[in-house]
Amino acid sequence: MSIYAEMVDKLAVEVLAVSEEIGDDRLPETIAQTIGASSPTTEELFRTAIRVRMALARAEKTLAEARARHAGAGS
Numbered sequence: 778m779s780i781y782a783e784m785v786d787k788l789a790v791e792v793l794a795v796s797e798e799i800g801d802d803r804l805p806e807t808i809a810q811t812i813g814a815s816s817p818t819t820e821e822l823f824r825t826a827i828r829v830r831m832a833l834a835r836a837e838k839t840l841a842e843a844r845a846r847h848a849g850a851g852s
Contacts, residue, residue, distance in 0.1 A: 782822060789826035 778786070788808075796804040805827045813820030 781819075782826075785819060785822040786826045789823060789830055793827065793830055 789805075792805050792808050796802060809820050809824050809827070812823050
């Protein structure tokens with residue numbers, strides 16, 4: 778991962794954490810628009826980082842639920 782992509786990913790992690798902390802699911806969109814006003818390329822990288830991290834979080838939740846169901850079925 779390039780330094781540029783690492784910086785954008787770090788921001789995405791922080792934005793998602795703050796978004797969850799304050800209960801504002803529109804925060805990533807607001808930040809993306811702010812970034813896009815100066816750099817459309819950076820905006821797209823940011824949006825991609827947000828989408829990937831959100832998809833991974835959903836996948837991890839689904840996996841944990843499946844694991845819990847399996848553990849419950851084995852009891």
